[in-house]
Amino acid sequence: MSAATIIHVVVSGLATGAIYALMALSLVIIYNATRTLNFAQGEMLMMSTFVAWAAQRALGLPLAFTLVVAVFAGGVIAWVVERAIIRRAIAGTHWDVLIITVGLSLILRAIAGLVWTHDEFPFPSFFPSAPIIFGPVRVAPVSLGILGGSLALMMALWALFRFTRLGRAMRAVAQNQRAARLMGISVERVYSTSWVLAGVVGAVAGVLVAPVVFLSSKMGLIVINGFTAAVIGGFGSMPGAVIGGMFLGVLENLAPLYLPSGIRYSVPFVVLVAVLVVRPAGLVGRVEQRKM
Amino acid sequence: MRLTASLLIALLALVVIGPAAAQQGVSDAEIVVGCSNSFSGPLAYTGEQATRYGVDLYFKVVNDTGGINGRKVRTVYYDDGYKPQEAVANTRKLVEQDKVFAVIAPQGTAPVAATLEYLEENKVPLLFPFQGSPITRGKKYVFSGMTLYDRQSKMMIDYLVGERKLKTFGVLYQDDDYGKAFLTAYEKDLARHNLKIASAEPVKRGVTDVSAQIAKLRAASPQVTFLVLTPGPGAQALKERQKIGWTDTVMVSSGPLTDEKYLGLAGDAAEGVEGLSLWPDPLTSDLPGVKAYRAAMQKYFDKNEPNRYSLSGYFAAMLFAEGAKRAGRTLTRETLIGALENVRGFDSGILPPLTIGPDHETQKQGFWVRVEKGRFKALTDWLKSD
Amino acid sequence: MITRRVWPALALAVLAAWPWVAPRYFVFLASLVLVNVVVAIGLNLLSGYTNQLSFGHAGFLAIGAYVAALITIHAPAVPVIVTLLLAGAFTAAVGLAFGVPCLRLGGLYLSMATLAFGFVITEAILNLDMLTKGADGLRVPVARLGAWPLATDTARYYLTAVVAVLMVAAAVNLVRARPGRAFLALRESEIAAQASGVPVAAYKTAAFGLSAFYTGVAGGLFAFVVGFLSPDAFDVFLSVDFVVMIIVGGLGSVPGSIIGAAVVTVLYDWLAAFQNYRPLIFGAILIACMLFMPGGIVRALAPSARR
Numbered sequence: 013m014s015a016a017t018i019i020h021v022v023v024s025g026l027a028t029g030a031i032y033a034l035m036a037l038s039l040v041i042i043y044n045a046t047r048t049l050n051f052a053q054g055e056m057l058m059m060s061t062f063v064a065w066a067a068q069r070a071l072g073l074p075l076a077f078t079l080v081v082a083v084f085a086g087g088v089i090a091w092v093v094e095r096a097i098i099r100r101a102i103a104g105t106h107w108d109v110l111i112i113t114v115g116l117s118l119i120l121r122a123i124a125g126l127v128w129t130h131d132e133f134p135f136p137s138f139f140p141s142a143p144i145i146f147g148p149v150r151v152a153p154v155s156l157g158i159l160g161g162s163l164a165l166m167m168a169l170w171a172l173f174r175f176t177r178l179g180r181a182m183r184a185v186a187q188n189q190r191a192a193r194l195m196g197i198s199v200e201r202v203y204s205t206s207w208v209l210a211g212v213v214g215a216v217a218g219v220l221v222a223p224v225v226f227l228s229s230k231m232g233l234i235v236i237n238g239f240t241a242a243v244i245g246g247f248g249s250m251p252g253a254v255i256g257g258m259f260l261g262v263l264e265n266l267a268p269l270y271l272p273s274g275i276r277y278s279v280p281f282v283v284l285v286a287v288l289v290v291r292p293a294g295l296v297g298r299v300e301q302r303k304m
Numbered sequence: 305m306r307l308t309a310s311l312l313i314a315l316l317a318l319v320v321i322g323p324a325a326a327q328q329g330v331s332d333a334e335i336v337v338g339c340s341n342s343f344s345g346p347l348a349y350t351g352e353q354a355t356r357y358g359v360d361l362y363f364k365v366v367n368d369t370g371g372i373n374g375r376k377v378r379t380v381y382y383d384d385g386y387k388p389q390e391a392v393a394n395t396r397k398l399v400e401q402d403k404v405f406a407v408i409a410p411q412g413t414a415p416v417a418a419t420l421e422y423l424e425e426n427k428v429p430l431l432f433p434f435q436g437s438p439i440t441r442g443k444k445y446v447f448s449g450m451t452l453y454d455r456q457s458k459m460m461i462d463y464l465v466g467e468r469k470l471k472t473f474g475v476l477y478q479d480d481d482y483g484k485a486f487l488t489a490y491e492k493d494l495a496r497h498n499l500k501i502a503s504a505e506p507v508k509r510g511v512t513d514v515s516a517q518i519a520k521l522r523a524a525s526p527q528v529t530f531l532v533l534t535p536g537p538g539a540q541a542l543k544e545r546q547k548i549g550w551t552d553t554v555m556v557s558s559g560p561l562t563d564e565k566y567l568g569l570a571g572d573a574a575e576g577v578e579g580l581s582l583w584p585d586p587l588t589s590d591l592p593g594v595k596a597y598r599a600a601m602q603k604y605f606d607k608n609e610p611n612r613y614s615l616s617g618y619f620a621a622m623l624f625a626e627g628a629k630r631a632g633r634t635l636t637r638e639t640l641i642g643a644l645e646n647v648r649g650f651d652s653g654i655l656p657p658l659t660i661g662p663d664h665e666t667q668k669q670g671f672w673v674r675v676e677k678g679r680f681k682a683l684t685d686w687l688k689s690d
Numbered sequence: 691m692i693t694r695r696v697w698p699a700l701a702l703a704v705l706a707a708w709p710w711v712a713p714r715y716f717v718f719l720a721s722l723v724l725v726n727v728v729v730a731i732g733l734n735l736l737s738g739y740t741n742q743l744s745f746g747h748a749g750f751l752a753i754g755a756y757v758a759a760l761i762t763i764h765a766p767a768v769p770v771i772v773t774l775l776l777a778g779a780f781t782a783a784v785g786l787a788f789g790v791p792c793l794r795l796g797g798l799y800l801s802m803a804t805l806a807f808g809f810v811i812t813e814a815i816l817n818l819d820m821l822t823k824g825a826d827g828l829r830v831p832v833a834r835l836g837a838w839p840l841a842t843d844t845a846r847y848y849l850t851a852v853v854a855v856l857m858v859a860a861a862v863n864l865v866r867a868r869p870g871r872a873f874l875a876l877r878e879s880e881i882a883a884q885a886s887g888v889p890v891a892a893y894k895t896a897a898f899g900l901s902a903f904y905t906g907v908a909g910g911l912f913a914f915v916v917g918f919l920s921p922d923a924f925d926v927f928l929s930v931d932f933v934v935m936i937i938v939g940g941l942g943s944v945p946g947s948i949i950g951a952a953v954v955t956v957l958y959d960w961l962a963a964f965q966n967y968r969p970l971i972f973g974a975i976l977i978a979c980m981l982f983m984p985g986g987i988v989r990a991l992a993p994s995a996r997r
Contacts (some may be wrong), residue, residue, distance in 0.1 A: 017519045020548060024515040049798060100981050107743055107797075111937055112980045114930060118973030126966050130348035132536050134569050141572065143547050152547040225512045226536050226569055230346070233510070236926075239802055247799070268505075268516035277479075277508045278813040281806040288803050289791040343965030383965035388827060389916045389923050393722065394962055400715040414827045418918035421829070437826075479816065480825035480922075 016148040021265050027155035029261020030162035034217035035238025036245065036253035037169065038210035044186035044248060045206035048098075049239075051113040054232030055120035056093070056211055060086035061218035062128055065135060065227055075136055082215040090211025094204050102203075117232065124229040137223035158220045165216050166254060169209075173250070182206060186248075240284045246294025255296055327636045329405025335372065335628065335635065336402065337431075338380035339410040340394030340419070345385035346510060346534075350613045351411050354434050355381050357601070357608050358617015359409050362625070365600050372628045373635070377621075380404060384415050391415030392422065399428050406431050406637065409449065409620045413437040413481035420446070429637055432620040432666060434613075436560065437485045440664075445637070447644060447660070449620060451582055451667045453482075455689035456559045457489030459670050460580050463687060464528055464556070465497045472502045474526030474553070476517055476541055478533050479506040486532040486558055502526045507533060512540040515547075522550050531579075532558045539569035546573040554578055559670055563612045567678060574675045578683070581673040584654065585680055586610040593622075593653025619654055623666060626650060656686050705851050709844040717843045721915045723955045724847075724854040725908050730935045730947035731861045732904025737933075738942035740873055740897045742797055746804035747932045749811035750902050752924035753781045754909020756815065756822055759830040759919055770833040770840070774853060774910040781906025782899045789898035793891065808929050815921045827920035830913045840914065850911050857904060861944050864900075873897060874942065931958075934972060938979050940986025949987050 035053065042050045050056075064082035067073065073081075093116065101108045139157040143150040173179035184192040185202045193199050218231070225231060237260065245256025260280060268276045287294060329336040342351035363377040371377065380402045384390035391410065398404045399422075406429040410416050416433045423430045424443055432449030433440065436456065440446045464470045475490060477483030487504060494500060503524035505517035514537060521529055531538050538561045545555060557566065557579030564587065567574050584591055586598070587610055597618050601610050608614070626647065631639035645664070649657040660666055668689045673680040709717045729751060737743045758777040761768055768776075792803045816824045833840045833849070840846050864870050872893050875883040884890045913919055931954065939950020957975075961968040983990045 017523075017548075021515055021519055024513070028513055049801075097977060097981075107741075108980050108984065110743070110801075111933070112977050114933070115973040115976030115980070118930075118969040118976070120973075122966065122968075122970035122973065125344070125348065126970075129352065130344070132349070132565070132569060134539075134571060141543065141546065143549060150547065150549055224540070226539070228536075229348075230510070236805070239805070243799070243802055265513065265516050269520060275813075275817065277511070278810050278817075281809045281813075284806045285788075285792070285803055285810070288795055288799055288806075292795055292799055344969060380963070381965070382962040383968065385927075387923050387925075387928075388918050388920050389912070390962075392916050392918065393718070393959065396715050396718055397959070397962070400713060414825070414918075414920040414922050417827050417829075418916070418920070421917070481827070484825060 014148075016150070018266075018269075019149050020151065021269065022262055023151050023155050023159075025262035025265030026258055027152075027158040027261070028265065029241075029258035030159050031217050031221045031234070031257075032237045032241040032260050033254045033257025034162055034165065034213055034220075035235055036242035036257050037166070037250060038213040038217070039235070039238055039242050040248060040250055040253045041182075041206050041210045041213070044250075045182055045202050046098075046109070048109040049113070050207075050210065051110060051235075052093075052117040052120060052232075053113075053210065053214055053238065054235030055117045055124075056086065056089050056232075057214035057218040057235070058124060058227075058229065058232040059089055059120055060211065060215040061135070061222050061227055061231065062124055064215075064219060065133065065222075066128070068136075075138060078136070079216070079219050082219045083212050086211040086215025086218070087208045088211075090207040090214075091204060094207035098207070099200070099203070121229050121232065128229070130229050132226045132228040135219075135222035135227045139223075154224065158224075161216065161220050165213065169213070169250070172209075178205060237280065240280050243284055244287050244294055246296045249294070249296050252294050252296035256294065259295070327405065328399075328403045330375070330635050332375070334376045334378050336378050336380065336404050337406050337408045337624070338382075338398050338402065338404045339407050340382050340384045340391045340398065340415065341409070341411050342386045342415075343381070343383035345387070347386055347411060350434070353608075353611060353613035354409055354411065354617035354620075355379070357605055358614035358619075359621040360617075361597075361600050361604060361614065362618045362621035364604050366621075366625055372625050373633050375635070377625075379408075386412055386415060388414045388418035392418050395419040395422065399423075399426060404428070405635075406624070406640065408432060408624055409434055409617050411435060413439065413485070416440070427637060429641060431624055434616060434620075435482075437481055443664075445641065447664045447666055449616065449666060451559060451670055451689065452665065453485045453559075454489040454492075455665075455668055456580055456582075456670060457486060457493050459687040459689045460530070460556065460558075461490065461493035461497065463672055463684070465494075465499065470527045470554075471499060472524075472526045472528070473499070474502050474521040474524055474529040475504040476514065476521060476529060476531050476533065477504065477506055478537070479508050482560070483507075483532045486530070490530065507537050509534070510536075512537050514541050515544050517541075518544045518548065518550070522548065522553075526553055528556055529553045530556050530558065531561055533561055535561065535563065535566040535569055538566045539571075539573070542570040542573040542577060556580070562673065562680065564680075565611065567675060567680070572678075574678070576675060578672065578674045579680070580670045580687075581680055581682070582667070582670050583612045583615055586612055586615045588679065591653055593655075596653065615654070619652065622652055622654075623647075623650075623658075702855070705855070708851075709847055714843055717847050718915070719956070719959055721843070721847045721850045721911075722959075723952050724850045725911045725915060726932075726935060726951035726955050727948050728854050728857050728908035728911065729905050729932055730939065730951040731858065731944060732901045732908065733932050734936045734942060734944070734947045735861065735864075735873070735904065736897050736901035738936055738940075738946075740894055742793075742894070742897070743801045743933070744804040744901070745801055745926065745929050745933065746806070746808035746811075747901075747905055748924040748926065748928035749804075749808040750781050750785060750905035751909040751912060751928070752811055752815060752919075752921070753784055754778060754906030755913040755919050755924075756828070756909075757781070757906070758910030759828055759913045760821065762831050762833060762913075763828075766831065766834065770835050770849065770914075773833070774907050777910035778903040778907035781909065782903040785902025785906075786895065786899045789902070790895055793894050793898065805926065805929075808924075808926055812921045812924055815924075822919075822921075825921065827918055830917050830919060833914045846915050850915060853907065853911060857907065858944065858948065861904075861947075865944060869893070869896070934976055936986070937976060938986055940988030943986070943988045946986050946988035953987065 060082045063085040064078040067081045068078045139153040181197045241257035241260045242253045245252030267279045367376045382394035408431045411434040413435045430446040436450040436453040440448045555577045559580045559582040562579035562581045627644040630643040647660040672684040754777040757780045761773045872888045935950040935954045940946025
């Protein structure tokens with residue numbers, strides 16, 4: 013394997029990893045605030061991408077608008093879901109909400125199939141397809157674009173959590189819900205916000221990745237890689253989600269170069285199980301003291 | 305108590321079998337056929353197109369012109385989501401509850417293989433399944449649909465080695481029955497020419513990132529790289545090839561992959577790519593049968609774009625109608641099979657004149673295409689697979 | 691007034707008489723229902739009683755199914771009951787091997803591990819294709835009870851029914867006895883259970899192994915009833931279907947497992963023609979169940995009844 017090939021594969025892997033990282037982040041955002049796992053995260057991402065695509069085709073908007081529409085749709089879908097369905101189960105255990113999100117994923121996928129059929133559609137890319145050439149190394153603009161877009165979003169999130177009042181409120185609720193409430197923070201507001209934020213992050217991930225995996229009702233299954241990435245990095249930790257995502261993306265792409273082809277697809281899951289067994293806190297995460 | 309009693313009686317009534325028809329699925333006024341197919345899951349789109357927009361499309365035309373020997377055709381479909389156990393349950397329901405005359409155009413090797421024995425045992429014709437694995441050979445009640453994969457492989461290898469004099473081959477294949485069947489067939493056919501596969505890389509069904517596999521294939525420098533995939537990963541393979549600038553190989557798509565969806569998803573990365581085409585171009589061919597197909601689609605399902613999946617379903621229904629017509633008014637499963645076995649030089653206006661023999665294979669054709677300006681251009685006439 | 695004694699007797703009578711009154715397809719369907727009942731009980735033993743939700747039980751079903759099929763292919767002299775027991779035992783062994791290290795994880799992590807487990811099993815089946823025929827699929831030969839081949843729907847139905855009844859009875863006894871109470875205690879609060887002397891780790895492990903055993907036996911029955919196996923059959927959506935069964939029926943309840951399995955299987959079959967709407971309806975049922983009927987059908991029908 014030449015160095016040029018390896019570089020190309022690694023860059024490609026980092027791009028995929030960035031998407032996994034975004035998925036993992038949206039899962040972790042919801043988890044931190046509400047202690048529940050959103051099984052329907054992938055389907056929400058898929059719906060917002062479809063809505064953006066349909067709007068762009070119907071209204072003939074320039075490409076940049078698809079991102080805006082997707083983000084808007086992602087936020088709205090998330091908000092509606094949280095207020096209309098999840099909020100009602102607020103008294104239940106986290107299992108209840110998890111199961112509700114399982115049901116939601118089924119529903120959303122069915123709706124997408126009914127409205128747009130289960131066909132696959134090309135999604136217009138913001139980036140040109142001709143590779144950028146650095147000497148012997150060729151890098152796809154799409155990979156760089158995904159990486160750049162994802163990193164920008166991650167920076168924005170970091171700034172949000174670090175410097176804004178909302179971010180601080182979310183961190184407070186993540187640490188200790190009761191104390192946060194006693195401090196006057198509206199926990200319900202934080203719940204809604206975390207869902208909306210996760211929806212927005214998912215929408216961006218969707219628009220970035222759709223040109224590569226194509227738009228279809230089964231696009232949402234990517235979220236499983238997001239889970240894996242989040243656990244590998246350390247579930248609950250946002251830097252962990254990013255590191256886990258990148259690591260997983262590169263691993264998935266490098267492994268087939270060196271391992272026998274058949275075993276390769278088990279790699280993410282074997283790593284997941286290994287991490288859970290050996291170091292459940294993940295690469296970066298903190299060890300959870302409370303019982304779940 | 306009274307409610308329970310009446311419920312029990314109602315249940316018993318439901319359970320009592322209705323008057324048995326002389327031939328199951330055939331009454332004075334109608335013929336009932338159907339299948340278990342994918343309407344959800346990985347192959348939902350192809351399943352829906354082949355049945356609702358393919359088989360049903362043709363039967364609509366037939367029914368509107370009086371039916372087959374005075375009988376209209378009705379179809380029943382159930383979703384198996386590509387799960388063999390669902391296919392088994394659905395097929396049994398079709399045979400035992402809906403009392404279909406024949407099963408027509410189910411999809412997928414595993415779902416079809418799961419139901420084969422049951423259908424043979426119960427003497428139910430299995431007509432034109434949308435799959436190419438040779439498991440359907442040698443069964444009395446089964447007529448194959450798609451050109452079987454080993455025939456496709458033979459045509460492809462004989463053309464590439466025989467006519468184009470190419471020698472080194474790589475294969476990017478889907479890691480399931482479809483991909484592996486082709487891989488085995490390629491190995492066998494290359495061995496006939498004293499050649500071997502230089503490199504073979506599997507792709508898990510549904511995965512679109514093939515950068516590692518393409519890199520490995522490139523390292524083996526094959527002159528030809530076979531793509532045995534579904535449209536999504538197939539298009540990705542082409543894009544990846546374009547990304548890394550790997551120009552000194554000919555990408556060749558297998559029969560099922562050679563379709564417009566794959567082209568659409570690949571965009572300009574498909575330029576110059578070749579493949580084995582099983583059907584004439586559904587959108588531009590001016591063969592009389594294909595034009596009739598487009599006209600019918602326009603009339604009944606104008607929002608649905610013509611494509612190869614619905615075309616194959618349409619053809620399946622056409623073949624059924626031809627067999628049933630020839631069997632005459634006394635339509636039984638035996639007379640249908642007899643009629644189909646005696647089809648000689650049937651001109652569908654879509655495929656070359658069809659003769660079905662005791663091997664029960666209804667499609668043996670394919671021709672070579674290359675992509676030029678976003679459409680498939682024929683490079684050869686229909687290739688031989690015998 | 692129908693007493694609690696009459697229900698089981700009535701159920702047994704219906705079970706025994708079913709193939710004589712029902713059309714062939716419904717005999718087949720009933721076999722599927724019974725297979726799912728056994729899986730649902732197995733899943734409930736784990737998730738309903740010890741609060742460890744599993745999204746990978748299709749993996750256990752797959753192991754049991756393939757083991758039973760392979761034994762029948764390579765050692766046809768083995769009696770079918772032994773085959774089923776072996777399928778269950780092997781599945782339990784795999785379940786324990788996987789479960790023991792993962793059990794010390796919290797509930798959510800364990801669920802994710804079970805999700806991963808399901809995928810690993812499917813990949814393993816694909817990769818071990820020398821043995822399992824991988825993606826081509828494996829035809830399951832007819833099982834033999836002594837000299838008698840179970841070649842008809844009715845024969846297979848009776849095999850399934852007898853095994854299912856035995857396993858239901860075992861589960862009921864388990865639940866009523868000390869282990870059952872220990873499981874329940876675990877579910878309410880692990881800390882409290884530990885404080886009252888329940889060896890938490892041992893019981894969690896036992897629940898895992900037992901759950902795997904049940905599902906493995908069900909897998910063997912599945913193999914004989916359906917007759918054909920392929921990795922496609924055992925995906926994550928099947929695992930989710932099993933979760934739906936115990937949610938709808940009622941977590942932590944044997945009658946709930948039975949009702950849930952029956953309702954979901956029959957509804958699924960009934961909706962086979964409404965292809966595009968089926969997942970929609972199931973998702974809606976799941977959500978409605980969680981919001982309005984959190985104890986499942988069992989709790990809704992008999993709110994104060996003892997499980």
